[in-house]
Amino acid sequence: MGGKARALAVDAALGGLVAAAMALPMLGVRLEDGATGLSLGGRFDWVLWAAGIVAGGRLLIGALRLTLAGRGPSLPAPPRALITYVGWAMVAFALILPFLPFAGRNMVDKATLVLIYVMLGWGLNIVVGLAGLLDLGFVAFYAVGAYSYALLSQTFGLSFWLCLPLAGMLAAGFGLVLGFPVLRLRGDYIAIVTMGLGEIIRVVLQNWQDVTGGPNGISGIERPSFFGLSFKMVPPEGSRGFAEFFGLDYSADHRVIFLYFLILALALLTNLFTLRIRRLPVGRAWEALREDEIACRSLGINPTTVKLSAFATGAMFAGFAGSFFATRQGFISPESFTFHESAVILAIVVLGGMGSQIGIVLAALLLVGLPEWFRELQQFRMLAFGGAMVLIMLWKPSGLLSTREPAIRLKDAP
Amino acid sequence: MSEALLDVEHVTMRFGGLFAVNDLSFSARPQEITAVIGPNGAGKTTLFNCITGFYKPQVGRITLNHPSGPLLLERLDDYTITRKAGVARTFQNIRLFARMSVLENLIVAQHTRLMAASAFSLAGLLGLSRYAQAEAQAVERARHWLDKVGLTAFADEEAGSLPYGHQRRLEIARAMCTGPVLLCLDEPAAGLNPRESAELNRLLLDIRAENGIGLLLIEHDMSVVMEISDHIVVLDYGRKIAEGAPTAIKADPAVIRAYLGEPDEEEAG
Numbered sequence: 088m089g090g091k092a093r094a095l096a097v098d099a100a101l102g103g104l105v106a107a108a109m110a111l112p113m114l115g116v117r118l119e120d121g122a123t124g125l126s127l128g129g130r131f132d133w134v135l136w137a138a139g140i141v142a143g144g145r146l147l148i149g150a151l152r153l154t155l156a157g158r159g160p161s162l163p164a165p166p167r168a169l170i171t172y173v174g175w176a177m178v179a180f181a182l183i184l185p186f187l188p189f190a191g192r193n194m195v196d197k198a199t200l201v202l203i204y205v206m207l208g209w210g211l212n213i214v215v216g217l218a219g220l221l222d223l224g225f226v227a228f229y230a231v232g233a234y235s236y237a238l239l240s241q242t243f244g245l246s247f248w249l250c251l252p253l254a255g256m257l258a259a260g261f262g263l264v265l266g267f268p269v270l271r272l273r274g275d276y277i278a279i280v281t282m283g284l285g286e287i288i289r290v291v292l293q294n295w296q297d298v299t300g301g302p303n304g305i306s307g308i309e310r311p312s313f314f315g316l317s318f319k320m321v322p323p324e325g326s327r328g329f330a331e332f333f334g335l336d337y338s339a340d341h342r343v344i345f346l347y348f349l350i351l352a353l354a355l356l357t358n359l360f361t362l363r364i365r366r367l368p369v370g371r372a373w374e375a376l377r378e379d380e381i382a383c384r385s386l387g388i389n390p391t392t393v394k395l396s397a398f399a400t401g402a403m404f405a406g407f408a409g410s411f412f413a414t415r416q417g418f419i420s421p422e423s424f425t426f427h428e429s430a431v432i433l434a435i436v437v438l439g440g441m442g443s444q445i446g447i448v449l450a451a452l453l454l455v456g457l458p459e460w461f462r463e464l465q466q467f468r469m470l471a472f473g474g475a476m477v478l479i480m481l482w483k484p485s486g487l488l489s490t491r492e493p494a495i496r497l498k499d500a501p
Numbered sequence: 502m503s504e505a506l507l508d509v510e511h512v513t514m515r516f517g518g519l520f521a522v523n524d525l526s527f528s529a530r531p532q533e534i535t536a537v538i539g540p541n542g543a544g545k546t547t548l549f550n551c552i553t554g555f556y557k558p559q560v561g562r563i564t565l566n567h568p569s570g571p572l573l574l575e576r577l578d579d580y581t582i583t584r585k586a587g588v589a590r591t592f593q594n595i596r597l598f599a600r601m602s603v604l605e606n607l608i609v610a611q612h613t614r615l616m617a618a619s620a621f622s623l624a625g626l627l628g629l630s631r632y633a634q635a636e637a638q639a640v641e642r643a644r645h646w647l648d649k650v651g652l653t654a655f656a657d658e659e660a661g662s663l664p665y666g667h668q669r670r671l672e673i674a675r676a677m678c679t680g681p682v683l684l685c686l687d688e689p690a691a692g693l694n695p696r697e698s699a700e701l702n703r704l705l706l707d708i709r710a711e712n713g714i715g716l717l718l719i720e721h722d723m724s725v726v727m728e729i730s731d732h733i734v735v736l737d738y739g740r741k742i743a744e745g746a747p748t749a750i751k752a753d754p755a756v757i758r759a760y761l762g763e764p765d766e767e768e769a770g
């Protein structure tokens with residue numbers, strides 16, 4: 088025991104030293120705007136604090152590891168039935184959320200944002216979680232969907248409901264095109280190339296001034312209507328307002344709630360699709376491809392079509408989400424589609440536990456919802472975000488919910 | 502004498518300067534077990550990779566006399582060889598879909614048939630009965646093979662969590678689920694204990710008898726080879742050094758030399 092304690096202390100001291108070395112240039116020196124101009128000042132107490140916190144943290148983690156070691160996994164895998172119940176409970180809660188007394192407009196708006204990421208996570212999950220293709224450029228398809236809707240609706244005056252499938256199809260088409268270059272690649276190489284392709288799309292959007300409006304983006308995008316009923320205070324010529332039609336008082340909340348239900352429906356559609364496709368040959372082939380490509384080929388499965396179908400399907404759902412994003416914001420620009428978005432979506436999938444639908448919801452709540460609700464923390468928000476991720480990865484290295492349920496069981500089979 | 506199922510003619514597979522398979526010719530007949538034996542590095546796995554399309558030999562021709570007409574395998578892609586020519590294989594180091602269940606492994610193997618039945622999954626997505634029927638058939642076939650290899654009790658377990666011997670048998674069952682006319686097994690007895698090895702012999706004889714297909718078998722375990730094979734091809738340094746019935750091979754001086762090693766002349770002298 089004594090040896091272990093010493094090792095722990097050494098480890099903590101080393102951690103503290105490294106932290107001090109890193110903190111010295113970053114925290115220890117600051118520019119001071121004095122009467123005689125700029126001068127360098129010291130802030131060495133901060134460096135000590137940083138070193139102390141890191142050393143203490145290492146000590147704590149090490150001690151926890153020692154005491155928890157040999158006790159096996161902290162949580163047993165939740166039973167199948169429980170996961171299903173939790174899933175239904177979550178859907179039920181999502182359905183009544185806007186009508187709950189404590190849910191103001193602000194909350195519904197934030198829930199909408201979380202749902203966008205849930206949908207993106209579920210879409211990327213098809214590519215990463217099921218097919219095992221590490222796609223770091225997913226946001227490109229989200230952008231294609233958003234710009235497709237914006238351009239189609241502004242150029243041809245098409246309605247949201249017509250543009251939605253078109254945008255999905257266009258994004259899927261881009262998925263096919265971008266899928267080709269990565270067909271022969273594996274693992275990390277796929278990640279690097281998709282990351283590059285994602286950035287290329289963003290750069291094109293940024294520079295193709297005539298079509299995409301360049302860095303200024305596209306504004307004045309048509310907002311969605313409820314079967315032709317407008318949510319505007321003053322409905323445009325020849326159409327009726329939602330509130331007027333249903334005999335309600337006009338309220339800006341109607342649109343917010345409508346958008347919420349719209350994304351909820353789209354997200355649930357994505358989920359339903361995934362649950363269903365896992366039981367179908369294409370979905371099974373995706374999972375088999377993730378497990379072993381060579382074995383797939385030995386069973387007559389063409390890996391090219393399997394990969395492309397995964398890319399295209401994932402892209403299609405990103406395209407839907409993109410259209411929704413455009414109609415919700417009314418304004419889009421390349422700023423919204425940076426690599427950071429891809430990273431967040433991937434983090435949601437990985438944190439949720441590759442392939443777990445409910446895990447992705449939890450991860451989206453954690454990664455998108457929490458930071459939104461804790462805006463008061465200001466600059467410490469990202470620190471808390473990073474800290475939370477580190478904790479989760481320590482606690483559950485394979486994601487929040489990582490047990491995989493077979494899509495078919497002999498017991499239940501006909 | 503019936504027509505050959507598989508004709509390998511003058512096949513050469515080079516890796517740089519290394520002739521892994523060198524001007525090899527032999528045939529395998531339907532309803533027979535043809536064993537390919539030889540010391541480590543003799544080129545057995547490379548030969549399998551050529552037959553199943555994973556490698557393209559630089560020289561030679563590989564013909565499969567499929568019931569629906571002869572096919573030149575060296576011109577087909579690996580996945581079409583399974584699909585069209587009905588050649589299935591297992592791997593020297595097991596390649597299961599480890600995180601999928603045993604049953605799912607067997608259903609993935611029936612991908613081609615299920616894809617056709619579900620109109621590329623669209624019919625299934627819409628919940629049409631045609632797909633449900635095809636799936637039920639696939640489960641039935643899987644059940645049959647689970648029963649044959651004695652893994653029914655493990656059907657819903659993760660394939661990767663099975664003991665080694667079970668994994669070997671599952672891989673054979675999976676290959677059989679593709680409905681092959683030729684089954685290629687790369688060292689199926691490797692790592693098995695004597696009891697499992699005896700079970701494997703019975704399974705292979707059973708497959709040959711019941712399905713009337715040809716088997717191509719790479720094996721180091723001589724007890725397996727001598728007991729069940731009808732015909733043996735011996736490779737050494739990529740060349741065929743002997744071919745014939747088990748009894749003849751056992752007594753062949755060239756084979757004995759290859760396995761025991763030639764006496765080193767310098768040391769001997």
Ligand SMILES: Nc1ncnc2c1ncn2[C@@H]1O[C@H](COP(=O)(O)OP(=O)(O)OP(=O)(O)O)[C@@H](O)[C@H]1O
Nearest residue numbers: 516519521539540541542543544545546547548593
């Ligand atoms: N992809 C490859 N690239 C280069 N050399 C290879 C490749 N595959 C096989 N070889 C070489 O070809 C020779 C034959 O290998 P092969 O795997 O066919 O032997 P084997 O008879 O299956 O041996 P074992 O009994 O050990 O499985 C070996 O020398 C091997 O190193």
Ligand SMILES: [Mg+2]
Nearest residue numbers: 545546547593
């Ligand atoms: Mg080998």
